[in-house]
Amino acid sequence: MELRAMEPQPADDLCLVQETLAGHQASFQLLVERYQSRMFALARHYTKNPVEIEDLVQEAFLKAFTRLDTFQHQSSFYTWLYRIATNTILDWMKRRGRSPVTSVEDPEVLPEPSKVKVAAPDAQMERAEIAKITHAVLEHLPDIFRQVLVMREFEEMAYQDIADVLGISIGTVESRLFRARAKFKEKLLQLHPEFGQDE
Amino acid sequence: MNTCQDARPMIPSYLDGELSEAQAAPLRKHLLECQPCRATAQDQKNLARWFQVAKTAEAPLPVPRDFAARVARRAFQGDRGALGTELAPAPARTGAESRHLRLVLTLTAAAAAVVLIVSMAIRQMTLPNGQDLRADDKKEAVVPLPEAIQELDRLNARERDAAGKLEEQKGAAQIGAPAERRP
Numbered sequence: 613m614e615l616r617a618m619e620p621q622p623a624d625d626l627c628l629v630q631e632t633l634a635g636h637q638a639s640f641q642l643l644v645e646r647y648q649s650r651m652f653a654l655a656r657h658y659t660k661n662p663v664e665i666e667d668l669v670q671e672a673f674l675k676a677f678t679r680l681d682t683f684q685h686q687s688s689f690y691t692w693l694y695r696i697a698t699n700t701i702l703d704w705m706k707r708r709g710r711s712p713v714t715s716v717e718d719p720e721v722l723p724e725p726s727k728v729k730v731a732a733p734d735a736q737m738e739r740a741e742i743a744k745i746t747h748a749v750l751e752h753l754p755d756i757f758r759q760v761l762v763m764r765e766f767e768e769m770a771y772q773d774i775a776d777v778l779g780i781s782i783g784t785v786e787s788r789l790f791r792a793r794a795k796f797k798e799k800l801l802q803l804h805p806e807f808g809q810d811e
Numbered sequence: 812m813n814t815c816q817d818a819r820p821m822i823p824s825y826l827d828g829e830l831s832e833a834q835a836a837p838l839r840k841h842l843l844e845c846q847p848c849r850a851t852a853q854d855q856k857n858l859a860r861w862f863q864v865a866k867t868a869e870a871p872l873p874v875p876r877d878f879a880a881r882v883a884r885r886a887f888q889g890d891r892g893a894l895g896t897e898l899a900p901a902p903a904r905t906g907a908e909s910r911h912l913r914l915v916l917t918l919t920a921a922a923a924a925v926v927l928i929v930s931m932a933i934r935q936m937t938l939p940n941g942q943d944l945r946a947d948d949k950k951e952a953v954v955p956l957p958e959a960i961q962e963l964d965r966l967n968a969r970e971r972d973a974a975g976k977l978e979e980q981k982g983a984a985q986i987g988a989p990a991e992r993r994p
Contacts, residue, residue, distance in 0.1 A: 637883050637884070637886075637887045638883070640883045640886060640887070641879045641880055641882075641883035642879075644878070644879035644882050644883055645879040648874050648878055648879055649871055649872070649874055652871075652872040652874055653869065653871070653872060656872055665872070666875065666878070669878075670878075670881075670882050670885075670892065671892040673882045673886070674882065674885065674886055674890055674891055674892035675891070675892055677886035678886075678891050729850065729853070729854040729857070730854060730857050730858050730861075731857055732856075732857040732860040732861075733860055733861055733864050739864055739867065739868035740868050740870075742861065742864040742865055742868060743864065743865040743868035743869055745861075746861050746862060746864070746865035747865065761862070764827065765859070765862035765863075765866065766862065766865075766866050770829070771824070771827070771829050786820070786823070786824055786829075787820075789823060789827075790820060790823055793823065793855065793858055796858065797854075797858055800861070
């Protein structure tokens with residue numbers, strides 16, 4: 613898996629992993645410190661509750677620790693950790709009854725292109741305001757669509773990596789992303805019709 | 812790439828840089844020739860802009876200051892997290908542990924048997940004995956209600972007859988008898 617612009621000091625990570633496996637608690641603490649901010653950023657795409665975010669990140673690190681001896685060094689530590697964190701979040705969503713793999717809509721069926729186009733965010737708008745609107749729209753989407761959008765648009769994951777993490781084919785990733793973007797646009801224009809552009 | 816139907820589903824993958832050059836080249840050619848598909852591509856680019864701005868505008872989430880130390884400490888204390896606990900298989904027992912477990916189970920079963928016997932004895936003491944049960948047999952037979960009413964009617968009739976005869980006898984005696992203090 614390749615997560616763009618997310619590969620700091622892989623050699624250091626490997627050293628810290630080996631030291632952790634040798635029983636050095638401080639080395640594992642350094643690994644946690646190194647990636648905790650990204651893990652918090654990832655978790656907050658799925659819940660706004662600070663306690664839940666902290667619990668999810670802690671759970672992900674504890675799971676990573678118990679599986680540290682299975683880390684193959686074929687990918688970066690962050691990529692490996694990211695996969696564990698994502699699966700932790702998916703499990704948590706299932707336990708909460710918010711199944712990420714069920715949807716009333718068939719993700720394979722592609723929607724007809726909308727006649728109304730969406731405008732790019734206004735250059736005059738505050739970036740924080742744009743972010744607020746984007747996240748509010750994301751929250752309205754079914755989990756199945758929010759996941760792929762987070763992985764692709766925020767984490768910049770390649771289709772193959774998304775497929776690996778979710779256990780689906782690349783074709784399903786493509787069609788799910790297609791639908792997810794269409795849903796995002798539909799909800800954005802529903803909540804903020806002022807951003808619509810007629811053809 | 813001849814039709815918009817072929818081209819349109821590939822536009823997001825093209826913009827995401829997920830198409831090989833062999834796939835991208837015919838799509839590029841189609842986009843140059845097809846205004847509606849170009850408009851779709853522009854729509855997708857505008858949409859992507861929302862995510863790009865949102866991503867760069869995200870303020871970092873504050874992480875509790877002692878978070879890393881706490882997680883590392885818990886990890887080295889053997890905490891596997893909630894999910895790890897659920898999935899963790901039960902550790903295999905040693906021979907000594909198994910013997911101890913068998914002893915505890917045997918003692919528990921014996922104690923349960925004693926408690927059962929004592930409770931049955933106490934229950935037996937509180938039940939009515941055989942004599943109490945026979946006492947019910949000595950009770951007079953219950954007379955059905957219609958018969959009892961008929962019997963009562965007969966008794967009442969006999970009493971009325973008796974009372975009537977008594978009145979007649981008194982009346983006859985008063986007519987035939989002299990006054991006691993007649994001046």
